[in-house]
Amino acid sequence: MTRLSAITPSGPTHVGNYLGAVRRWAREGGPDDLYFVSDLHGMTTPYHPQKLRSRTRELLATLIAAGIAPDTVFVQSDLLPQLGPLTWVLECSCAFGEAARMTQFKEKSADRTHEGTPVRVGLFTYPVLMAADILLQGADEVPVGDDQAQHVELARVLARRFNSTYGEAFVVPRAVTPPAGARIRDLTEPTRKMDKSARDAAGVLFVLDEPDLLRRKVKRAVTDSMGRLEYRPDDQPGLANLLEILAACHGKSPREVVAGYSSYGEVKDAVAEAVVEELAPLRERVRELLADPAELDRIRAVGGERAAERGAHRLSTVLRLAGV
Numbered sequence: 396m397t398r399l400s401a402i403t404p405s406g407p408t409h410v411g412n413y414l415g416a417v418r419r420w421a422r423e424g425g426p427d428d429l430y431f432v433s434d435l436h437g438m439t440t441p442y443h444p445q446k447l448r449s450r451t452r453e454l455l456a457t458l459i460a461a462g463i464a465p466d467t468v469f470v471q472s473d474l475l476p477q478l479g480p481l482t483w484v485l486e487c488s489c490a491f492g493e494a495a496r497m498t499q500f501k502e503k504s505a506d507r508t509h510e511g512t513p514v515r516v517g518l519f520t521y522p523v524l525m526a527a528d529i530l531l532q533g534a535d536e537v538p539v540g541d542d543q544a545q546h547v548e549l550a551r552v553l554a555r556r557f558n559s560t561y562g563e564a565f566v567v568p569r570a571v572t573p574p575a576g577a578r579i580r581d582l583t584e585p586t587r588k589m590d591k592s593a594r595d596a597a598g599v600l601f602v603l604d605e606p607d608l609l610r611r612k613v614k615r616a617v618t619d620s621m622g623r624l625e626y627r628p629d630d631q632p633g634l635a636n637l638l639e640i641l642a643a644c645h646g647k648s649p650r651e652v653v654a655g656y657s658s659y660g661e662v663k664d665a666v667a668e669a670v671v672e673e674l675a676p677l678r679e680r681v682r683e684l685l686a687d688p689a690e691l692d693r694i695r696a697v698g699g700e701r702a703a704e705r706g707a708h709r710l711s712t713v714l715r716l717a718g719v
């Protein structure tokens with residue numbers, strides 16, 4: 396049983412990505428699960444090539460430093476020789492109208508992140524590339540949030556269509572809902588989710604932030620003037636967010652942790668220390684890996700070659716069945 400999960404290097408990794416995804420992958424991942432850094436997906440909106448490359452390495456180092464088995468991790472672009480042809484075959488099995496129904500494209504193409512530049516065809520076709528990511532590896536399950544469920548459904552449709560039109564080549568994947576975890580929100584705008592590509596980094600706790608910077612950011616977190624120490628996400632989103640971060644660090648529920656404090660200041664101090672404790676060792680390991688590029692390349696090749704091996708046989712079957 397293979398589960399496939401990805402994370403896009405569209406910005407530096409933050410504590411929400413870590414607590415909500417990476418730490419769980421490291422703790423719960425099985426030997427047949429796969430994790431990849433989806434750098435090709437990071438090209439669908441304006442980006443800087445050097446930043447994309449360095450963030451890809453940083454993210455790979457973060458996944459390894461977090462304890463995910465290196466042979467289960469790969470970088471998407473290392474599979475480009477296989478993903479390119481497979482994406483083309485799938486594009487030629489996908490109706491224009493099917494791709495045009497993707498609600499994420501409608502939202503993202505109206506988004507401000509395009510910085511005034513034209514919307515890219517790659518943003519339109521990226522769900523087909525995502526189908527290729529999934530189908531190339533023969534993934535059985537793809538844990539995704541609501542925003543991606545429609546894309547996994549497209550992968551299912553394309554897999555079934557290919558299998559019935561040209562011959563059996565693909566495992567039909569299932570979208571699964573990842574275990575509910577807190578959606579960590581921005582510290583300065585606690586009604587928005589913490590986001591890698593937030594324009595203002597003041598409310599985002601990055602994995603590679605220095606401990607003092609983490610402490611300063613937590614100190615400046617927006618709370619409220621009620622002075623009430625309760626876990627009430629609707630009325631007190633800032634405080635609730637801090638409690639959620641603390642709870643995730645301590646493996647408890649927010650209601651359990653709130654009982655131990657008598658002021659917002661105490662909660663903030665506790666959050667700052669918990670985050671520093673959680674992230675500082677991780678940051679050190681990431682730094683060590685980044686300081687040894689040859690070692691990181693070696694690790695990268697281990698997972699990349701394994702994923703390419705998994706894909707090679709399937710791609711040749713697909714091309715043969717497709718008549719090319």
Ligand code: ADP
Nearest residue numbers: 402403411412415416577578579588589590591
């Ligand atoms: P981002 O939205 O920060 O660019 P991604 O969409 O690449 O992050 O998501 C990568 C993983 O991190 C996903 O599994 C997602 O559920 C998780 N994740 C992202 N943001 C948060 C958050 N604020 N709180 C908890 N988990 C998050």
